[in-house]
Amino acid sequence: MNKYINKLQIDLLKRHLNPFLFCFFTLMFILLLQFLILHIDNLIGKDIPLSIVAELIVTNLAYMVVLAAPMAVLVATLMAYGKFSELNELTALRSSGVNPMKIIRPVLTTSVFLFIGLAWFSNNILPEANQKARSLFIDIRIKKPGFDLKPNIFYDGIDGYTFLVERIDGESDSLFDITLFQQPMNNKDRAYIIAEKGLLVSRSEQALNLHLINGYSLKFTQPNRNSDDIIERNTFEKHVMTLDLSDLSFMRSNPEERNRSDRTMSSKAMLVVVDSLYKEIENQLEVLIKNNSVYPSEAYTGKQTFFSKDLALAENVANISSANSPYIMENISQKADLQRRLVSESLRHLREYKSTLESVNANIEWRKLRIAGYLVEVHKKLSIPFACVVFILFGAPVGIMTKRGNFGFAALISTVVLTFYWVALIQGEKLAERLIVSPFTGMWTFNIVLTIIGVYLIIHLSTGFSIKEIFENRD
Known part of the structure; x- marks a missing residue:
């Protein structure tokens, strides 16, 4: 029996290979066409060497690999396990007392290795490829158009x-x-x-x-x-x-001489930047602490609000010998002139403090936005590769339950799931970069949801457990 199970596990792994490769290269081709359509205007009419165009395409293939691999895993899983269930092999295993998890385990283990490899690729190879592609894009963008005169149109492509x-x-x-x-x-x-x-x-x-x-x-x-x-x-x-x-003529620049963005840095480099940004926030807060000479305090002013005060008080007491002031320190003096100077000086210090406070808040907010952007990229380097594991947990039981192993049906389900997945990922990224949700929540929410659904479906296949039973037992 064990030999039969081992043979079946190997057979399921083989069933994944062809659909995976077919779907992977098909998606790579589609993504490549999309890239060429978007950037064809920047590549045509500038006499760019063919080798540069080829290098630009190759460097952009890196991000396509990271996107295409998880999608190919989902399609391959639905097809392999759908075909397995369609041939009633699962029924034979259940009648023999074999847990369906045993036929999912080797594929799941393989997906973990794929996740590790893809995460390494996303953290080490992808940033360098993005940096080279970004540098080439800049070189192409600043290259002037060729000497292309047209009738009755002014041409200033040549300096002077x-x-x-x-x-x-x-x-x-x-x-x-x-x-x-x-x-x-x-x-x-x-x-x-x-x-x-x-x-x-x-x-x-x-x-x-x-x-x-x-x-x-x-x-x-x-x-x-x-x-x-x-x-x-x-x-x-x-x-x-x-x-x-x-x-x-086209001039090639050195990519290493250009500044790096979050998408051209490794996780380690981004975490170093994040750490420095946190220290800068601490330094900004120390500015307020050191600026205690103008720090408004109810103990000194006798008021709870300070920034709404204006110079009206000083103007109103100009023609009297003394005035009653809402500020405690001013009531010590009986001379209106001294009171006016105290009011004016107090308001000046308060305005300076307000300006300092607004500046510090703006600087802190800007650094928080940058921190969120870097942390989003750090989580993304793991969350997208981890989708390989998630799609096995979700796709295997769904494929078994649908009992259809044809490409059309698998492509249909994959399209629906992947649409929701990428929409959730993009929206989560935007919300995290706007500080509405945390970077972890933005990048991992849909992975967690699909994982929970997949684990529940596997338990349901293995034990027959259903959520309905919980509510029925309560009744």
């Missing part, structure tokens, strides 16, 4: 020049009715050039000659700072200009 061309012959690279504005930079004077025709001749990848034919130029020169511009007019039959295209 603005072009306006009425007609372009793409076959011969000829330009017609050219207007060129040259800006005063790089030891060149401001100039205005008009030509009937022009011809583009490439010198190298970083230089281009523009041959202008039949035109004139207006050059604005200034002999010294205090003198007016001198306009020099020249007529030409042919004039050659050299355009520097070096700024248009």
